[in-house]
Amino acid sequence: MLFAYLSLDMDSLTHIVLGAAIGEVLAGRTLGKKALLIGAIANSLPDIDFIAAFWLDTARDVLAHRGITHSFLFVAVMTPLLSFLAGRLFPRSGMTRRSWRVFFGVELFAHIFIDAFNAYGTGWFEPFDHSRVSFHLLFVADPFYSTWLGIAFVALLVLRAGHPARRKWAWTGILLSSAYLCYCISNKARIDRQAKVDLLAQHHSYTRYFSTPTPLNSWLWYIVAEDSSGFYTGYRSVFDCQATDFRYQPRADSLLQPFLGHSDVHCLLRFSQGYYTVEEWGDTVVFNDLRFGEMKGWEDPKAHFVFHYFLQRPEENRVVVQRGRFAGWNGSTLRAFIRRIGGN
Template sequence: MDSLTHIALGACIGEAFFEKGFGKKAMFWGALAQSIPDVDFISSTWLNTSEALLAHRGFTHSILFALIIIPIFALTADRIHRPHNIAFRTWILFFAAEVFVHLFIDGFNNYGVGWLEPFTHARYSFNTIYVADPFFSIWPGIAFFMLIILNAYSPKRTFWWKVGVIIPFIYLGYCTINKLKINHDVKEIFATQHIPHERYFTTPAPLQNWLWYVVAGNDNGYYVGFRSLFDRRKYINFQYFPRNDSLLKAVANHEDLQKLIRFSQQFYTIEKYSDTLVFNDLRFGQIIGWENPKERFVFHYYLQHPEDNKLVVQRGRFEKWDWQIVKGLLRRIEGN
């Protein structure tokens, strides 16, 4: 999830653990602990783009990192707040909840999380919720605001931390049901439309959980399309994108190429833009693809101009968006 959501959710969990006056201090510790796995963003200051892509949500999002950082936080908080009547076990449970909730919910996005680093470089992702979903984030955000302004001993604080913690996880469960429904539908569609594939994934289109982006294919290429939960026809208007591995002969020794292939989990295509080869990671979606099925992919990396690859994951996320595009997204969500 995005950083602001982690901060707000962490603060609400802190309030839930301690309440009764200590809650606002716990909110600070909760926000800090919930954010600590994202300390890996610092690595982008010395790593090149392809290395930073693999570093993000890597070791600092691993179970091993959690087991190291949790007692460090617990010992620090226990010492800073002496004298107190909080058992050390409570500190451990509190920081464990914060850190593991971060690792858990990040796994529901499409970036992939290295839970078992450094023992394996496998990335785990459920592709269930968009990385910035306002329907998930608004509840901890509102609760965080209310907990900040309420008196430390207000009886209303219990209600608000429940809003900030329970409702987002109910929504996450709803998103999981949506995911199962979409996967069931697309498997039927693959069969009826004769879509050849060795691998596939479904993930939400931006900012909601009703329109889903679908990619299926093999080493030759991928079929890309969108399906709404409200579509009445069991049909997807797929566009085919060849993988074009043959184009990679010109850059076979490129230092970033193997890192990008590993990062993409094989969901990639190669294109030529003007004078450079472009590596597309299909997992991050297509720029307004529900409007223009042949649009570029959000993640496109210039293999022969690496200096132009800053913020590569974010480059096209909301490119070309305007009010007409938003209305088109809403219409597509309504179904066809």
């Protein structure tokens, strides 16, 4: 559970330090250190949808998160509104109305853009189109992306307002984290190229495919290829020398029949974008969303999926996205994980 909450906190921390760096670049010379605070708040604003969790059940909450508040419409509406409010709150700041619009527009867009790089999916086109955008490039918390921004943030806190090195630190954090994104794109292209060769060589036909990074790194990737009745799943490191070892996961959606009239199942089906399986754990029917990977699947061929929803006990699903991310991890698991990253 500690790892799960760490994952959540690091995601929020990334938006704070990114927002502060962007704030310094756009308005540091005018606003001084206030640019860090306003930038961090503005960049974090789309996550205001967490409030919905107080009155929505779990299935509706996971569907609502990264929905309308992560859309282009939200950016378009909030940018002029925040600019107007900032102009009233800071009338002598030296910022023009246009400067405020650029400031808030860039901050809000940066948030929804970065969020689209991980598996959850982001509702850029809500409410007109419910499809989610996901590039599957970053784990929800990747220290190799966030660390550079964190270092820059500390430097910006320490350096006095007006110090000539402030913009350099802010740009360094932004550029190094962006360079890491480019490195992730290169790794993903390499993984996809070889995984598709392995699928073909093993005579596994498929209609849809994605790869997504495993926790906290960009070297070991989780692979899913869908056919008409299920999914081939496997793991591949950029350092692997052997072919990818795939195992088959039947969709088994016949198990859903008794639950199809339930509102939570409707939400889960829409949220999963079709990447789901259903299985029985003893006398309990479980809905799995494959996009979030498996619990230690790189070492356990019988691993359960990270996102698993108990259909008969909906009250036990309050932390459905987080509870499986690092379930059962300990020192031995971490060492095994690092060894698997190093290649098979």
